[in-house]
Amino acid sequence: MKKNLIKKFNKKKNKHRTSMRQRCTLLRVVATCMVWLGSCVDARSPNLYQTLGLDTSIIDEKTLRSSYRKKAVETHPDKQQQQQQQQQQQEEDQQDDGSGAASMSSNRGNAEMAFQQVSEAYAMLKHKERSQDTVEDVYIPLNQILTKGTNIVVHYQRRTKVPCTACLGTGAPNGGSPSPTICPTCRGAGTSTLTWGCHAGQPCIHMSGTCGTCGGQGRIGQLCRVCRGVGIVEELREYTIEFPTGSLHHHTLRAVGEGDIANQSSRPGDLLFRLNVQPHPLFELMEGTNNLITRMEMNIKKLRTSFAMQIEKLGGERQGFLSFNVPSYPEMKQGETRTVTLTDFTDYGDLVLEMKAREEVWSFTS
Ligand SMILES: [Zn+2]
Numbered sequence: 241m242k243k244n245l246i247k248k249f250n251k252k253k254n255k256h257r258t259s260m261r262q263r264c265t266l267l268r269v270v271a272t273c274m275v276w277l278g279s280c281v282d283a284r285s286p287n288l289y290q291t292l293g294l295d296t297s298i299i300d301e302k303t304l305r306s307s308y309r310k311k312a313v314e315t316h317p318d319k320q321q322q323q324q325q326q327q328q329q330q331e332e333d334q335q336d337d338g339s340g341a342a343s344m345s346s347n348r349g350n351a352e353m354a355f356q357q358v359s360e361a362y363a364m365l366k367h368k369e370r371s372q373d374t375v376e377d378v379y380i381p382l383n384q385i386l387t388k389g390t391n392i393v394v395h396y397q398r399r400t401k402v403p404c405t406a407c408l409g410t411g412a413p414n415g416g417s418p419s420p421t422i423c424p425t426c427r428g429a430g431t432s433t434l435t436w437g438c439h440a441g442q443p444c445i446h447m448s449g450t451c452g453t454c455g456g457q458g459r460i461g462q463l464c465r466v467c468r469g470v471g472i473v474e475e476l477r478e479y480t481i482e483f484p485t486g487s488l489h490h491h492t493l494r495a496v497g498e499g500d501i502a503n504q505s506s507r508p509g510d511l512l513f514r515l516n517v518q519p520h521p522l523f524e525l526m527e528g529t530n531n532l533i534t535r536m537e538m539n540i541k542k543l544r545t546s547f548a549m550q551i552e553k554l555g556g557e558r559q560g561f562l563s564f565n566v567p568s569y570p571e572m573k574q575g576e577t578r579t580v581t582l583t584d585f586t587d588y589g590d591l592v593l594e595m596k597a598r599e600e601v602w603s604f605t606s
């Protein structure tokens with residue numbers, strides 16, 4: 241019995257190792273929206289949707305079932321073997337050296353693992369409610385986003401809540417049933433508190449310790465050792481995200497099925513990387529565009545005459561200053577504003593200079 245368990249565990253481990261290439265490939269599919277899984281870390285469990293050949297997590301049970309069936313047929317060891325035998329035969333016909341037997345059996349093992357992975361992914365997705373998408377904010381400086389160049393590469397790490405693969409998210413050993421239930425005494429906390437006194441003006445004594453009902457596990461029943469019966473584990477996942485320069489504020493990149501699961505009876509939603517342009521001391525993005533605006537107060541006398549002005553370029557002092565002429569506004573009144581647009585101020589848009597007339601403001605222009 242024990243031996244079997246160990247065998248099964250090793251099999252699981254091997255399965256994770258051999259499916260690395262598949263995982264890398266499946267995540268490259270997500271790359272249609274420019275999200276890549278940077279280094280495919282060995283500890284990472286598979287993306288459940290893509291294991292079933294799905295490129296979206298917004299699906300119903302029917303789609304899920306038919307995708308599973310299709311993938312199960314595709315990865316079925318017998319079919320795989322049949323194909324390999326045919327291929328082998330062709331090769332053998334060409335060069336008859338008889339070295340094919342060993343590789344045939346290891347291929348059989350790989351095929352079984354792929355097939356098992358498909359079945360497990362289906363078990364972890366079916367009859368579950370889709371979790372909400374998880375949003376991660378990524379901050380990028382304004383000048384970087386508005387300067388033409390290669391994509392802006394961001395490396396991102398996060399701990400993701402995923403179904404425990406050891407128990408297929410059930411919390412019971414080896415994915416068995418029934419799933420453990422939350423301990424009624426401690427309500428899952430694993431500790432319970434007793435209170436003495438606290439009445440008729442008596443002092444209170446709170447005593448806490450390990451819950452006797454569940455032995456501190458928080459759950460009752462046979463528990464999976466990996467997730468301690470919770471059915472959920474946290475996994476460190478790494479991403480390399482690429483935002484093209486010129487992307488708009490709050491532009492999002494979607495990694496299908498990479499979001500957290502909300503609870504044991506839910507399946508993963510997507511992970512959204514949301515671009516946030518870092519605030520700049522001088523310039524502000526105009527909503528929904530890549531155009532900038534800067535607001536300043538100016539001496540009214542100055543505004544009534546034409547004058548030359550300099551403004552610091554986006555990259556700061558290193559980029560130098562831009563000189564231009566401000567036309568005269570003879571009718572300008574206190575508190576009124578005028579705007580000057582400097583077209584193509586950045587690689588991706590204009591700058592709107594909003595000048596507000598103030599009597600008392602000291603003119604800082606030349
Ligand atoms: Zn308890």
Ligand SMILES: [Zn+2]
Binds near residue numbers: 412470
């Ligand atoms: Zn588990």
